[in-house]
Amino acid sequence: xxxxxxxxxxxxxxxxxxxxxxxxxxxxxxxxxxxxxxxxxxxxxxxxxxxxxxxxxxxxxxxxxxxxxxxxxxxxxxxxxxxxxxxxxxxxx
Numbered sequence: 236x237x238x239x240x241x242x243x244x245x246x247x248x249x250x251x252x253x254x255x256x257x258x259x260x261x262x263x264x265x266x267x268x269x270x271x272x273x274x275x276x277x278x279x280x281x282x283x284x285x286x287x288x289x290x291x292x293x294x295x296x297x298x299x300x301x302x303x304x305x306x307x308x309x310x311x312x313x314x315x316x317x318x319x320x321x322x323x324x325x326x327x328x
Contacts, residue, residue: 236250236260236304236306237263238263239305240307240308240309241264241273242308243272244262244273244276245276246306247262247306248277248280248282251277251280251284257284258284258303259284259286260282260284260286261285261294261297261298262285263288263289263291263294267289270289274287
């Protein structure tokens, strides 16, 4: 499974149990700090069949012909950000 532009991996984390520890979850986000947060979340949830990537080109070589599921939130819904900061809606017009 590939979660492209994953943010801190909330969507993948929510469905990781469906894999029952089998297969691989690939998370990609170009923001290093965001991927570091994802690593902490997956470690806390004891999900070990996950790889974290910030470089799109190196990820492409790894996953070629290996992805059965794709999670792609385009454009980013920001649902995680809004959930964590509900007042953010009031700061924009």
